[in-house]
Amino acid sequence: MAAVGAALALALAACGGTGGSTSSSGGNGKFNEGITSVVNASTKTGGTLRIGNAVEWDSTDPADTYYGWSWDFIRLYGRALTMFKTVPGQAGLQLVPDLAQNLGEHSADFKTWTYKLKQGVKYEDGTPVRAQDVKYDVERTLDKNTFPDGPTYFGDFLDTKGYSSPYKDKTPGKLGLKAIETPDDNTIVFHLKKPFAGFDYFAMLPATIPVPQAKDTGTNYKLHPVSTGPYKFESYTPGKQLNMVRNTNWDPSTDPNRKQLPDRIQVQIGVNADDLDNRLIAGSADMDIQGLGLGAAAAAKVQSNANLKKNADSAATARLDYVAISSSVPPFDNVHCRKAVEYATDKQAMQTAYGGPLSGGDVATHLMMPLIPGNQDINPYPSGADNHGDVAKAKQELQACNKPNGFNTIISARTERPKEINAALALQQGLKKVGINAEIKKYPTGDYFKLYAGNPEYVKKNGLGLIMMSWGADWPEGFGYLQQIVDSRVIRSAGNTNLGVKDPAVDQLIDKATVTADTTARGALWAQIDAKVMDDAYIVPFLDEKHLLYRPPSAKNVYVNQGLNGYYDYAQLGVK
Amino acid sequence: MVNFLIRRLLAAIALLIIVSMVTFAIFFLVPRLTGASSADLASRYVGKSAGPQAIHEVEIRLGLNRPVVVQYWNFVKGIIVGAHYDFGPSKVYCAPPCFGYSFINQTPVWPDLLDRLPVTLSLAAGAAVIWLVFGVTTGVISALKRGSAVDRASMGVALAGVSLPIFFTGLLSLAIFRDNLQWFPGAGTYVGFTQNPATWAANLVLPWVTLAFMQGALYARLTRAGMLETMGEDYIRTARAKGLPERVVITRHALRATLTPVLTIFGIDLGTLLGGAVLTEGTFSLPGLGKFAIDSINNNDLPRVLGVVMIGAFFIVLANLVVDILYAVIDPRVRLS
Numbered sequence: 070m071a072a073v074g075a076a077l078a079l080a081l082a083a084c085g086g087t088g089g090s091t092s093s094s095g096g097n098g099k100f101n102e103g104i105t106s107v108v109n110a111s112t113k114t115g116g117t118l119r120i121g122n123a124v125e126w127d128s129t130d131p132a133d134t135y136y137g138w139s140w141d142f143i144r145l146y147g148r149a150l151t152m153f154k155t156v157p158g159q160a161g162l163q164l165v166p167d168l169a170q171n172l173g174e175h176s177a178d179f180k181t182w183t184y185k186l187k188q189g190v191k192y193e194d195g196t197p198v199r200a201q202d203v204k205y206d207v208e209r210t211l212d213k214n215t216f217p218d219g220p221t222y223f224g225d226f227l228d229t230k231g232y233s234s235p236y237k238d239k240t241p242g243k244l245g246l247k248a249i250e251t252p253d254d255n256t257i258v259f260h261l262k263k264p265f266a267g268f269d270y271f272a273m274l275p276a277t278i279p280v281p282q283a284k285d286t287g288t289n290y291k292l293h294p295v296s297t298g299p300y301k302f303e304s305y306t307p308g309k310q311l312n313m314v315r316n317t318n319w320d321p322s323t324d325p326n327r328k329q330l331p332d333r334i335q336v337q338i339g340v341n342a343d344d345l346d347n348r349l350i351a352g353s354a355d356m357d358i359q360g361l362g363l364g365a366a367a368a369a370k371v372q373s374n375a376n377l378k379k380n381a382d383s384a385a386t387a388r389l390d391y392v393a394i395s396s397s398v399p400p401f402d403n404v405h406c407r408k409a410v411e412y413a414t415d416k417q418a419m420q421t422a423y424g425g426p427l428s429g430g431d432v433a434t435h436l437m438m439p440l441i442p443g444n445q446d447i448n449p450y451p452s453g454a455d456n457h458g459d460v461a462k463a464k465q466e467l468q469a470c471n472k473p474n475g476f477n478t479i480i481s482a483r484t485e486r487p488k489e490i491n492a493a494l495a496l497q498q499g500l501k502k503v504g505i506n507a508e509i510k511k512y513p514t515g516d517y518f519k520l521y522a523g524n525p526e527y528v529k530k531n532g533l534g535l536i537m538m539s540w541g542a543d544w545p546e547g548f549g550y551l552q553q554i555v556d557s558r559v560i561r562s563a564g565n566t567n568l569g570v571k572d573p574a575v576d577q578l579i580d581k582a583t584v585t586a587d588t589t590a591r592g593a594l595w596a597q598i599d600a601k602v603m604d605d606a607y608i609v610p611f612l613d614e615k616h617l618l619y620r621p622p623s624a625k626n627v628y629v630n631q632g633l634n635g636y637y638d639y640a641q642l643g644v645k
Numbered sequence: 646m647v648n649f650l651i652r653r654l655l656a657a658i659a660l661l662i663i664v665s666m667v668t669f670a671i672f673f674l675v676p677r678l679t680g681a682s683s684a685d686l687a688s689r690y691v692g693k694s695a696g697p698q699a700i701h702e703v704e705i706r707l708g709l710n711r712p713v714v715v716q717y718w719n720f721v722k723g724i725i726v727g728a729h730y731d732f733g734p735s736k737v738y739c740a741p742p743c744f745g746y747s748f749i750n751q752t753p754v755w756p757d758l759l760d761r762l763p764v765t766l767s768l769a770a771g772a773a774v775i776w777l778v779f780g781v782t783t784g785v786i787s788a789l790k791r792g793s794a795v796d797r798a799s800m801g802v803a804l805a806g807v808s809l810p811i812f813f814t815g816l817l818s819l820a821i822f823r824d825n826l827q828w829f830p831g832a833g834t835y836v837g838f839t840q841n842p843a844t845w846a847a848n849l850v851l852p853w854v855t856l857a858f859m860q861g862a863l864y865a866r867l868t869r870a871g872m873l874e875t876m877g878e879d880y881i882r883t884a885r886a887k888g889l890p891e892r893v894v895i896t897r898h899a900l901r902a903t904l905t906p907v908l909t910i911f912g913i914d915l916g917t918l919l920g921g922a923v924l925t926e927g928t929f930s931l932p933g934l935g936k937f938a939i940d941s942i943n944n945n946d947l948p949r950v951l952g953v954v955m956i957g958a959f960f961i962v963l964a965n966l967v968v969d970i971l972y973a974v975i976d977p978r979v980r981l982s
Contacts, residue, residue, distance in 0.1 A: 125940060213699045214706070217690070288751040306760075307750065308940065309835075309932045337834060339940070340930040344819055344833055351824035485943075515945040519688045520681070562697065564688065 103382040103620055103628045103637070105158050111330070111625035113645035118331040118624075121349075122358045123342040125308055130291040131278035132209040133216035137541065138359050140275060141636045144327065145334065146296040146313065147278035150184050150203065150257075151269050153544075153632025155326045155640050161631040162442060162545060164269050167326060168198065168279070168297070172269050179264035179584055184272065186255040191318045192281060193296040200257040201242065202279035204249045208235040210276040211246070215288060220543060222271050228262035236287070243282055266586045270544050299329035311336040328626065330643030343367070346619070350377060355624040355644055360636040362616030368428040371619060382618045383427045386635035387440045387542035387550055390423065390489075390612040391433070392496060393568035397525065398478070398534045405470035407606035410535065411450035413463035415499030416611045420456070422491035428617035429488075432456045433610035436555075436599045440545045440631055443592020449603045463503040475504020478534035481522045484511040489537050492611070496535070507535060523565040536568050539614075545634055547582055547595025555579070555602050570607040653969055657962045664958040665951075669720060672947045674713045683709040689945045690748040706731065707748060720745060720951075744955060745948035747941075754952035757937070762956075764835050764933035767845065768925060769918040771853040776861035777911065783861070784868025785900060791873065799865065806862025815855045815928035822851055833930045852929040856922060860914060864907060871903035878902075905976055908968055916964030920957020 098108040128134045131147050144152060152167040154160055166172055169184040176182075190198045209216060211224050212234035227248040235243040244251070250258040259268065271277075284295045293302045299321075300313040313334040321329065336358060340348075346367035348354035363371060363381075371377045392414070400406040416432045423429035434448035452458045467473055482493040490511065497507045510533070512521040521527055522536045542550035553559060556579050557571040575598055582594040602608055618637060620627040625643035629635055676686060684697075687704035704710050708719065719728070723743035730737040730746050739746055739753040746753050783803070787796040823832040831848040838845045875881065876899055884894045921935030930936075934953055941949035 214702060217699075307752075308757075308761075308937070337930065339932050339936055340833070341816075341928055343816055344928070344930060347816070347820055347824060348833070351820075353824065353830070515689065515943075516685075520685060 098379050098620065098622075100378050101382050102379075103157070103618070104384060106628065107157060107641075108620060108627045109622060109625045111643050111645060112328075113625070113643060114330050114332070116331050116644035117333040117335055118356065118642055118644050119354050120334065120336045120356045120358050121340040121345040121354045122336055122338045123340055123345055124359060125338055126291075127218040128216070128291045129294060129302075129305065129311070130216065131275035131280065131294060132206055132212075133218045133291065134275055135218050135220055137634050138636060141360070141630075141633045141639050142358060143275050143278070144298060144640045145300045146294060146298045146302065146316070147275060148190065148198075148297040148324070149275060149277040150272035151277075152273055152326060153630060155630065155638050157628035157630070157638075159631060161629075161633070161638075162440070163632070164273060165326065167273075167324070168203070168277070169272070173259075173272060175266070175268065175586075179266045179268070179586070180261045182259045182261070182268045182272075184257050186257070187323050188255070189320055190297060190323050191320065192279075193301040193316045193318055195318050196281065197254075198279050198297055199254040200251040201244055201254065202281050203257050203277050204244055204246065204251050205235060205242075205282050205285070206278055206280040207249060207276050208232070208238070208243070208246050209280065209285070212236060219276060220274065222274065223276055226261045226263060226265055226268075226271070228260050235282075264584045266584050266591065267546060267548050270546060270549055273544065299324070299327050300334055303333075307338070309338055311338065327640040328643065330625070330641075330645065349619045349621050352621050352623055355621055356637065356639070356642065357619070358639075360616065360618060362428055362618055365424065365428075367619070368424065368617050371617065372427060377619075380620055380622060382620065382629055383615050384618050384629045384635040385438065385440055385631075386430075386614045386616060387438060387545040388539065388614040388634070389433055389436060389438065389541075389610055390419075390430075390492065390537075390539045390614060391436075392480075392609040392611065393522075393536040393538045393570075394607055394609065395528050395534050395536060395569045396571060396607060397529050397569065398532050400470060400472055400476055401478075401534050403470045404606055405466045406472060406476070408450065409463045409466035409470060409472075409503065410500065410505065411463075411606050411609050412452060412459045412466060413500050413503045413505065414452060414609050414611060415456070415458045415495055416452055417456040418495035418499065419492040419611045422495050423488050423612055423614070424617075427615065430612045430615040433613045435603050436551060436608060436610055437547075437596060438613040440635065441542070441550055441592075441595070442546060442588060443594070443596045445596040445599070447600060447603065449600070450606075458499045458502065460502050467503060467505075475506065477506045477508070479532050480507045480509045480535045480537065481517075481533045482509060482511055482537040483514040483517050485514045489539065493537050496537075518566060519564045522568060524563045525560065525565065526562070528568075535609075538566075538568060540566065541614075542634055545632060547592065547598070548579075551595060551598060552579060555598060555607075570602055570605075572601065572605055572607075575601050649973070650970070653966050657966055660962055661955070661958055665721070665955055666717070668951055668954045669717050670713070672951060673716060677713065689947075703748075744952040747946050747949050749944055749946045750949075754948050757949070758934065758952050758956055761932060761934045761937045763837065764931050765919060765921055765926070765935065767835075767838065767849060768852055768856065768922055768931060768933060769915060771846075771849055772856040772860065772922075772925075773911075773915050773918070775853055775857035776864055779857065780861035780864025781868045781900075781904075781907065783865040784870075785872055785895070787865065787869045788872035788876065789895070796869075800869070803862035803865045806858045807866070809859070811855060811859055811924045812928050814858060815852070815925065818851045818855050819929070835931050835933075852925050852931065855928075856918075856925045864910075867907055867910065868903060871906060872899060875899045875902045901975060905972065908971060908975065912964040912968030913961065916961035917957070919960035919964070921953060 102108050126139055127136055131143060148168045150169040151164050154163045154165045168186055170187050173182040173184050186200055207223050210219050229248055232246045238245040248260045281295055292305055296316045299316055299319045301316040303312040303314045305311045315329055343364050345357055346363050349357060371381050394401050394407045394410060396402055420429055420432050437444040480493045482489045493509050497509060500507050522533060540554050553566050555570045555575055557576055560567050578594055578598045582591050585591040585594060623644055626641045627637055630638035683704050684700050686709050688700050690703050708716060725741060727741040728739045728743045742755055744754045783799045787799050790796045819832055822828045829847055829851055831844060832851045834848055836844040836848055881899055884898050921938050923935035923939055926933040926935040927939060938953040
């Protein structure tokens with residue numbers, strides 16, 4: 070059925086959009102130009118930026134959102150304390166002040182962080198932004214009953230002393246959280262319960278976008294967040310459409326990182342993903358907000374047509390696809406059996422399952438990827454010249470594991486993810502060559518971590534030895550990428566994303582990295598962690614994901630921002 | 646006739662109650678029977694980083710720890726008298742008919758259903774008129790011109806219509822008529838009838854025709870078969886022998902008998918469509934009930950799924966009720982029975 074669907078889609082792509090290609094094949098860009106430079110640069114104002122969204126937001130409330138594309142888009146209507154520099158190339162990995170005057174000043178023990186706010190920043194209604202409003206939004210993020218979707222970094226690191234919600238707060242102004250002080254309207258001080266040298270990354274999160282308490286409508290705030298950015302909500306109907314217009318109280322002199330070029334921004338929600346690809350190619354849409362890249366049909370069309378390909382970028386992301394090896398499931402309690410899987414895996418076939426080099430990604434040989442500072446290119450388990458697997462080495466490891474004839478195990482994968490299922494099939498075929506017989510079990514995506522693969526008891530009881538996994542960094546840095554998948558102390562009874570890495574040495578290195586201020590030295594520590602996890606063979610990385618993004622010539626100032634994990638930067642787009 | 650109507654209405658209400666029970670059981674009882682705890686169900690409504698305490702609080706707040714019978718009763722009570730929900734900063738009153746509360750989107754289900762309904766009604770009504778008119782007309786002509794080139798061509802087209810999936814014909818029509826010819830530049834977006842009737846119709850032409858192409862093909866084949874059978878009946882010969890004009894024989898005698906089974910299918914099809922034309926809405930990016938259902942299923946948003954199932958069941962039951970009444974108009978023998 071899927072094959073028939075794909076064939077039809079390909080046929081459709083072949084015949085669709087020809088007339089529109091007049092507009093779609095224009096522009097002066099080159100293939101991959103958006104990765105290193107600004108394409109279709111323009112300072113002209115006016116027009117409507119037409120954005121398509123195949124899904125729905127988790128929330129447009131800064132306290133309640135965790136999608137990467139939402140963190141990119143939210144900068145159009147919200148300013149956090151810091152942000153990633155809005156430039157192409159490696160410079161985009163650099164944090165710069167946004168609402169704050171400078172990056173954070175920290176105490177010697179990295180437990181106190183102070184930010185001074187810029188003067189003159191206003192909300193859309195013209196009232197000035199205060200440090201108390203930043204504190205108020207951080208307080209809101211602690212209320213996981215009201216705002217369940219956002220990350221928990223502030224709750225994990227702030228010395229909250231049991232503070233759980235501003236809605237239960239009886240103090241005047243609902244600013245009772247002692248872990249954050251606001252000595253005046255322009256100063257905010259965070260007190261952490263454990264040292265963290267990378268706090269400026271937390272300050273970049275939407276949680277520090279100010280929310281005026283008087284305008285807070287709780288769960289309905291998402292319908293009209295009060296803007297501090299260049300655009301404000303005009304109308305928003307969840308599931309249907311979001312319309313934004315210029316925020317006349319946004320002052321560019323306080324904001325060197327954003328542009329306010331289009332008159333309007335219109336996001337149509339729930340657009341058919343294949344149709345959205347066709348709209349981009351035909352020129353009737355300017356941007357796909359999700360930034361996951363073109364679907365199979367459109368990707369094939371773009372790759373085979375030079376006039377279209379010049380408008381595309383194969384953008385590296387901070388997302389790794391890998392196989393987690395359950396060290397609690399025999400025989401994977403033996404490191405040699407884990408290493409046998411490392412060698413036997415046919416990574417090339419798994420890469421093909423994800424769409425090949427341009428729209429799938431590069432074969433991965435370790436956890437970190439070039440986007441992550443400190444990345445060292447290591448390959449502890451070379452899998453042959455074509456990455457099809459090293460059968461001889463795998464068999465040697467099986468000998469060392471006392472399983473010379475192989476063994477049986479189970480691979481888990483998510484039912485609704487066809488690429489993952491196909492990669493599991495490729496893994497199964499590769500392992501079969503060395504006598505490891507793996508049965509594939511599929512589980513619903515929604516419950517994958519809570520009930521099945523992320524539930525250690527279930528994993529052990531049901532013998533899930535190999536778990537298909539995909540992990541994207543919250544931000545491209547060691548902590549934001551690796552901590553949740555390799556720190557053994559985050560493992561709970563359910564809902565885990567660390568699926569089996571339990572190494573005290575790794576935990577110690579993480580602790581060391583979190584108190585290392587020098588970014589180069591910190592990056593080197595994360596590289597050590599990467600090497601250690603690989604040495605223990607807990608994870609079989611197979612793909613550093615790339616997305617084949619399409620930028621219609623109608624979209625101006627387009628480039629990939631590395632700090633945003635490889636999305637196009639929405640803060641500077643224009644259409645004229 | 647009144648008795649007949651009362652009987653059918655009571656049966657319809659009973660059917661809706663049974664559907665609600667079965668649907669509720671599927672979502673809230675079956676998971677428990679298969680070993681999932683109420684905490685497991687609650688974990689779907691908290692963020693991915695939530696700890697056991699947060700999950701437990703949600704479990705209590707949503708009442709998932711209560712017996713399923715109590716939960717069902719609260720659901721039914723909400724439909725009749727409304728319900729109160731206590732979420733964070735404010736208490737939410739869900740006015741009757743309260744078809745539950747989406748804990749994921751933090752909105753009552755009923756207003757969202759009402760918001761999506763006009764889209765689905767617009768799609769279904771327009772497509773139904775097209776497929777009924779063209780389907781039946783084509784079927785009649787094919788039957789009367791049996792074996793002719795017209796018959797073969799129209800049945801060939803009908804076969805294609807039945808065979809081609811709507812996600813293919815839909816995307817193809819968008820590529821040709823919107824992107825290439827640019828006849829319907831707004832296709833793929835929905836504009837409300839009250840906002841701009843002309844744009845509403847222009848944007849819906851492609852989904853109407855695409856949906857009608859698939860459905861109409863079925864009706865053409867059904868009508869053709871029915872007409873062929875009816876035209877061979879004795880009473881048709883009698884009607885002709887009486888000297889009635891051929892037009893009267895076809896429309897008053899043959900077509901009337903043929904329409905009875907067509908109407909039965911039409912009732913079910915229209916009712917099903919009103920519950921959400923899942924593929925058509927998905928293909929043409931129309932924010933109707935079908936799209937709403939799919940998004941809700943993908944998000945594990947059970948109260949919303951339950952709401953869509955109920956409204957879908959309501960329309961199927963309603964459409965069948967209307968068909969039963971129309972039967973009585975078309976075929977007077979129904980009233981006697």
